[in-house]
Amino acid sequence: MAGLAESVTERLSYKLYASAAIDATTEPVTSTAPGASGGQILRHVSHNLSLAKDSYRPNEKRQDAQQPMGKHGSRTVSGTINGFLSPGTHADLFAAALRSSWTAAVTATKTDFTSLAFDATLGTITLGSGDAVAKGYRVGQVLNFTGLTVTANNNVNYLITAIGGTGNKTISVYPSPAQASADTGSWNMASLGKSLIMPATGRTDYKLALEVYNADVGLSRLYTENRVSGFDLSVGVNANVGLNFNILGRNRQTLTGGSAPFFTAPTVETTTDIPTSMQGLLMLGGNTIGVITGLNIKVDLQAEAAKGINPKGLVQGILLGEAVVNGDFTVFLTDGVVLSAFDNETELSLLAYLPASNAANAPANVFFLPRIKINSNSESDVNKAKAIQCQFEAGRYFGSTPGVQSTTMMIVDTTIAA
Numbered sequence: 271m272a273g274l275a276e277s278v279t280e281r282l283s284y285k286l287y288a289s290a291a292i293d294a295t296t297e298p299v300t301s302t303a304p305g306a307s308g309g310q311i312l313r314h315v316s317h318n319l320s321l322a323k324d325s326y327r328p329n330e331k332r333q334d335a336q337q338p339m340g341k342h343g344s345r346t347v348s349g350t351i352n353g354f355l356s357p358g359t360h361a362d363l364f365a366a367a368l369r370s371s372w373t374a375a376v377t378a379t380k381t382d383f384t385s386l387a388f389d390a391t392l393g394t395i396t397l398g399s400g401d402a403v404a405k406g407y408r409v410g411q412v413l414n415f416t417g418l419t420v421t422a423n424n425n426v427n428y429l430i431t432a433i434g435g436t437g438n439k440t441i442s443v444y445p446s447p448a449q450a451s452a453d454t455g456s457w458n459m460a461s462l463g464k465s466l467i468m469p470a471t472g473r474t475d476y477k478l479a480l481e482v483y484n485a486d487v488g489l490s491r492l493y494t495e496n497r498v499s500g501f502d503l504s505v506g507v508n509a510n511v512g513l514n515f516n517i518l519g520r521n522r523q524t525l526t527g528g529s530a531p532f533f534t535a536p537t538v539e540t541t542t543d544i545p546t547s548m549q550g551l552l553m554l555g556g557n558t559i560g561v562i563t564g565l566n567i568k569v570d571l572q573a574e575a576a577k578g579i580n581p582k583g584l585v586q587g588i589l590l591g592e593a594v595v596n597g598d599f600t601v602f603l604t605d606g607v608v609l610s611a612f613d614n615e616t617e618l619s620l621l622a623y624l625p626a627s628n629a630a631n632a633p634a635n636v637f638f639l640p641r642i643k644i645n646s647n648s649e650s651d652v653n654k655a656k657a658i659q660c661q662f663e664a665g666r667y668f669g670s671t672p673g674v675q676s677t678t679m680m681i682v683d684t685t686i687a688a
Contacts, residue, residue, distance in 0.1 A: 275484035282317060282351070283481045283536040285309040286362055290475040292495055294578070294586040297521060300494060300532065304479040309536030312351070313359055319349035319480060319493055321522040323583060344577040344585055347493045347519030351480075355503065355511040357463075357626055357633035358685035359540045363515050364466055366476035366498035367569055368679065369590070372464035372686060376406035379459070385452035386415075386459070388423055393446035395428070397439040398454070402673065409433060409673045410621065410638035410680045411465060413443065414631065417457040420450035426630045427462065427684065429551060429623045433673035444551050444558075444623065462684035467677040468593055470666070475590075480517070483531040490530035495520035497588045499573035503637065505547045505565040511624055518573040518588055542633050542685060543626035550625050550634070554599075555611070555618035561602040563652060565622065567637060569679070570594045595639065595664035595678050603649075603656040612644040612660065619674075620662075636682035640667035640674045 285304045300306075327340030365372060382405060385398030395413075407413075413428040428443035480493040496519030504512040525532055552559050572591030580586070599620075601608055611618055620642050625634035642662045649658050666678045 273487055275487045275489055279485065281481075281483040281485065281531070282312050282314050283309045283483070283531075283533045284312055284362070284478050285533065285536075287477040287479065287495075290477040292477065292520065292587045295580065295584070297495060297584060300479070300492065300523065304494075306532055306534050309481070309533035310362075311536050311539045312353075313356060313539045314351050314353040317349055317351045317482070319347060319351070319482065319491070319517060321345060321347055321493075324577070343583055344575070344580070345521060345583040346575045346585060347496060347522055348517065350514050350516050352512075352514045354544045355513040355624065355635055356540060356542045356544050357635050357683050358542045360513065360515075361683060361686050362476070362478070363498055363501070364681050364683075365474070366478065367501050367515070367571065368466055368468045368681065369473040369475060369571075369593075370466055370469050371474055372466050374464055375461045376411070377458065377460040378405055380454060380456065383459070385454045386418070386450075386457065387452045388420065388447040388450040390446050390449040393442055393444065395441045395443060395447065396435065397441070398452055399439075401438045402433050402441055403438040407433065407441065407461060407673060408465065408675055408680070409640075409671075410636050410682055411461040412463070412634060412636065412682060412684050413441075413459060414462050415457060415459050417455060418450070419453050419455050420448050422448035423450060427625070427632065427634065429636065430673065431553060431621065432556065438672045463682060464686040466681045466683075467675055468666075468679050470676060480519070481532050485531075488526055488530050490525040490532055492523040492525060492532045493517075493519050493521075494523065495588070497573060497590060498571075499590065500568065500570040503567045505552075505622065505624070507547060507563050509547055511545045511547060516570075516573075518575065520575075520585060520588060545624035545626050545635065549628050549632075551621070551623040553619070553621040554608075557607075559601060561604055563600045563602065563657060565597070565599040567597040567622075567639070568595070593678065596662060597664075598659060598661045600652070600657055600659045602652070603658055608644070608658060608660060609647065612647045615643065617641055617643050620664075633685045634682075635684075636680070638680040638682075639664045639678065640671075640680070641665050641669075641678070
């Protein structure tokens with residue numbers, strides 16, 4: 271008797287195609303593209319990937335008064351991959367969602383800045399010379415130091431929250447560093463991992479294959495020529511940070527027996543811990559908000575399948591539209607800042623720093639929206655306290671704040687190797 275496919279041990283893998291192009295009339299032979307070698311097992315909680323087909327049938331009048339059989343038409347793959355945020359896990363999927371490429375880390379030494387002074391009270395690092403922005407440092411990056419005389423500041427991750435001062439020599443950071451006078455020693459200063467922004471020009475498209483494999487029954491579903499059409503990030507009280515990716519693709523192959531799995535030796539899952547809402551930092555308009563009860567950020571690329579006449583039911587392409595970025599957050603009322611921002615249509619920035627643990631050098635992700643506007647607010651009672659839920663939209667930043675890039679969203683992952 272045949273057994274049932276278990277969901278507990280199900281393996282979800284993906285692989286980027288060498289070319290992101292989609293041929294309007296044919297699909298690539300899977301043994302060539304994407305090819306069975308490589309691939310990456312993706313950590314996830316659940317998914318609802320599936321193949322759907324349009325159907326049609328004639329509506330002729332019939333003497334037997336019985337509906338005729340319909341036929342299958344255009345086919346598409348759609349669904350959501352649900353999981354948790356974990357540094358180092360979602361680099362390819364984030365790049366596909368922002369239609370961009372990761373930017374390498376920035377490094378500096380005494381030669382660049384002469385000295386570094388740390389102020390524990392102000393939470394700042396002051397350069398002896400040079401220009402932090404000109405060197406490539408940006409708000410939202412995470413700094414790490416080695417070789418400092420005051421060793422308490424070595425191997426600690428510092429989030430850049432602002433850059434200012436004369437000649438952009440003052441870097442505001444979180445957490446506050448240990449006090450230290452100008453250090454002229456042989457130190458090294460580096461932004462960790464890589465950063466990613468929605469580009470103003472030169473967008474990069476990605477195409478990936480996804481395989482769902484149930485080893486217990488030897489069954490695979492290979493979903494081909496998919497695009498990431500957005501993601502949802504959710505930060506809640508006493509909860510792991512949730513992350514769901516939306517997928518729109520072109521076709522599916524069902525593989526059994528010796529043909530399954532398709533990816534023969536994909537790279538194993540990442541092992542980085544999952545961030546929670548209880549660590550890190552949330553800033554709104556440059557100010558720390560310690561009374562937040564929830565934050566959701568959504569990116570929607572408004573993907574559509576271009577359907578045409580094709581004997582195999584293949585759509586002609588998977589097209590992405592404008593990136594719509596919005597979300598909501600809920601805060602306890604302690605003052606009138608959030609209310610006034612809505613009343614006066616004041617634009618703010620939103621910065622979420624999400625480390626995987628409370629260790630000083632924990633892997634982390636950063637999400638920075640330099641320009642948001644609150645579009646609605648609604649008062650409610652939460653745990654016998656007054657709270658306000660705010661819905662917001664994000665747009666591209668065109669200002670001149672030092673170290674803030676002209677983009678709608680910036681993502682940093684401290685674990686991506688240079």
